[in-house]
Amino acid sequence: MSKMSYSSASMGSGSRTARRTVEFGRTYVVRPKAKHQATIVWLHGLGDNGSSWSQLLDNLPLPNIKWICPTAPTRPVTVLGGFPCAAWFDEGELSEDGPNDVEGLDASIAHIANLLSTEPSDVKLGIGGFSMGAACALYSAACFAQGKYGNGNPYPINLKAVVGLSGWLPGARNLRNKIGGSNEAARRAASLPILLCHGLSDEVVPYTYGERSSQMMSSAGFRYVTFKSYQGLGHYTVPKEMEEVCQWLNARLGA
Template sequence: MYNWVSIVGHPAFSIVPRSPGTWAQGHWDLCSSQFLLAVGAKTARRAFEFGRTYVVRPKGKHQATVVWLHGLGDNGSSWSQLLETLPLPNIKWICPTAPTQPISVFGGFPSTAWFDVGDLSEDSPDDLEGLDAAAAHVANLLSTEPADIKLGVGGFSMGAATALYSGTCFTLGKYGNGNPYPANLSAVVGLSGWLPCAKTLPNNLEGVEEAARRCSSLPILLCHGKGDDVVLYKFGEKSSRSLNSSGFRDVTFKSYNGLGHYTIPEEMDEVCAWITSKLGLEGSSS
């Protein structure tokens, strides 16, 4: 068993200030200066200033790199500390911090967020510009990894939504704005999240042979608590059904009785076993 972080819940509505201070041993700052990203030179209207990125180095042979995305109001530090405790010595974890921006669900109050959101569900209007910026940031973080390293993306709550959006960009081969998507993803994990752009995904994939091939082979793990009162359980279920109906053939959906909007050891055990299997990792133990 691994040592569990004392506070495993990451409430979507908590406001966690970004701190310029130190971080846990074993983590280092990937981007010492803040990263500015404009999405699509012809169409960009907003500049996205991403916060500090934390990296957990693999304790064994480096076989995979996974970008893990926090929820609304959180930061990369808290998840990096949790991920460091997992029995996955062959994974390098990259935990970025989202830009601080005005959020509609907070009445315009600024918070760390990967994109703007009116409510936390797939029924919320999609902020395509913000989603594209977040997905591009993920791809940028993965762009310098060695060619023989398997790449993945995962997240919690809004981070899960961003991870799933990155997965759809990979299958389509492009962002929502039409620019090419460069990363080659081998796995996507979403905890307590939802699927953005679910209503338009089937039409976007229709008739695209390469996209259909990627859909059928990309492994996706979705986990959701039945007691989640922030991102309701029904949205997790709907996301799984939407992916299946759009042609994704390797989707695993796990539910947890009584689990609210946080994570527990049982859920993270599932993540560890699934990632170990899907990425073909060696030397992992529970």
């Protein structure tokens, strides 16, 4: 249960060189009910908080997993006309060609890495999330493969699983070039299993964005990307989807 702040130099272009401090909200932890084999940081969607997901995750039949559910900083969000709400990064438009808030993304996944850094060495580490949280999880996967954050600093966590529900990959259009130029990045990408789930009736993050992100990650060298679609599912989760998440995590993490 902690509040943390992260200060970084802006990675934007032009005159955006001021430092800004981002204060993260409360972190909720769901302790494992049996032998601790894996820890997953789970990230909520836009305007939500860690509490709501911690309650859902606490009821999943995954007794060997510890869940860490942080709360995003409150920040003005461009797509909401500048209205401030809990968001892992600023989002102006959902588009492969839209600008990415690399500074905000880096700050959030550095916060996630910090939460995972104190876990026991024999515990497998993963990241998952919903919507904007899923976008952050997939961005973490890309940084893991490249071995560095978007700002070039080393990425320190050895990920073993990534789950994204109703999300997308920021910067997907550049991923293939970034990973293809490094044998080590290609090796790391090929080692990381990723599960993506998306509803065909999603009215917030269109299904095609999730599908396209899955295709672009596969073409960039992520060999173990599983993409599941759900007929009639909007921008929310349902028991069937969470059952398949549980089955997938059991198979990948032995949890």
